[in-house]
Amino acid sequence: MDIADKVFVVTGAGNGIGREVTLEILRRGGVVAGLDVDSEGLADTAALAEGFDEKFLPLTVDITKRRLVEALPKKIEKALGPVDGVVNVAGIIQPFVRVNDLDFDAIERVMAVNFIGPLTLIKTFLPGLLTRPEAHITNVSSMGSYAPVPGQTIYGASKAAINLLSEGLRSELRESAVHVTVVYPGAIGTNIAANSGLDMSGVDTESSERKTVEPAEAGKAIVEAIEANKKRTLIGSDASTMWWANRVSPDLASNLIYQGMKDLLPPSPVKD
Template sequence: MKVQNKNIVVTGAGGGMGRQLVLALLNKGAGVAAIDINKEALDETASLAGKNGTNLSCYVLDITNNLAVIETVDVILKQFKTIDGLINNAGIIQAFVGVNELDYDKIDRVFNVNFWGTLYLTKAFLPHLLTRPEAHIVNVSSMGGFMSFPTQTIYGASKAAVKILTEGLYAELKDSAVRVTVIHPGAIATNITVNSGLAGPAVDAGNSKNEGMALSPVIAADLIIKAMEKNKFRATIGKDAWVLDKLYRLSPKIATNFIGKMMKKSLARQGS
């Protein structure tokens, strides 16, 4: 589905990939309903939109609150009249600890944002999307959604749930006008650590160049929109996600052991 002259909803629009998705969609001539829990972050996104801001509306929403989601979707539909696309981008990570050390409230929070938030928005918009001549749902999973990353096990499980949800939706909606794409980003230079309530350095998410080994969210957003416009079933974003996807397909055990070693080294460096 080409995004020009379409109205598209983006969650997690206050920063990182979400912000860059909003700005890129506006540049391509789309109308955007931007959703985020952080009003100040949304205001900054709106400010960065500049002259394209006339095609942008912002909505402060806690996507883990299903009643609030339903109410906000009603407001969006009344304002835009038609919505053609939904990009479920909002997500958080967990603290870098094992399952044994992770409290249940932290586990619930990760699943509430990553999985339930995605499901709530999808369920709320789907009846309307099914009435459109063409429509598209894009759900952002993770490379942690197709293979395990120790000390991010709950995060990975929530993103694996997004993967299966998306692939199931694809099969259920295959004979409709609604296309469905699952996205598996690798390391992206965003402030997801800080936005997840964890300690970490701030990142210049607007930098169009790579941040070390991490891919710029500007480039990531462009690749996600291209996957959407090409109606791809799935897309890996970043060389790391592409390589690990191939390695996991070759041998899940070897891939799991490899990532385990890399995670141990990374955590050791952070602790030193």
């Protein structure tokens, strides 16, 4: 897909990967309506997009609120033109605890942001995308969707739902001009824990064993995948390693992840 002059909706545009996707699209001649719940973050993105003022529309929106999302197509088309692509980047992780210790409020929030939100964006914009000469839907999943991360089981489940949503959409849209890409990042150097409202003080999340990809590199990879109409793309050596390990032996992949991440979990409950 040629990015130039195309209009994209990017969620999570106020920070991290979403911000970098936004900036990369703008650099390649595209137009972006950037969505985020964080108005200050969006203002920072706008400042970084200096020189692209007429091509960037920041919109403070909670993607879990369906009525707010459903009002977006008319607003965006009036300001920028018809939408050609939707990039679902926004996502949150759960507290690093076992399912047994995770309350339902946290479960529902993760599923709302990571699955229901992207689905709402897709349902809202797909009718318009189907009228375009060429269009694109990009869904950011996670390495945790195919290789289980202890303490992130519900997060992984929400991203696994994104996987099948993406694959099913691609099948349903096979005879249309709408392409679908699903992105599998590994560890990316973003502030996702804080953006998820988690206190990670006292937890060693910066271990040298957990090498991360810079958000700018991830953003560039995602935009390049859109340009190439790739069906799937992996970001980071960890994502690639676990992708193939999982195909050789799911148990092997699960054990490798557990050994590397188990220290983030509270101690296991001990029976008296």
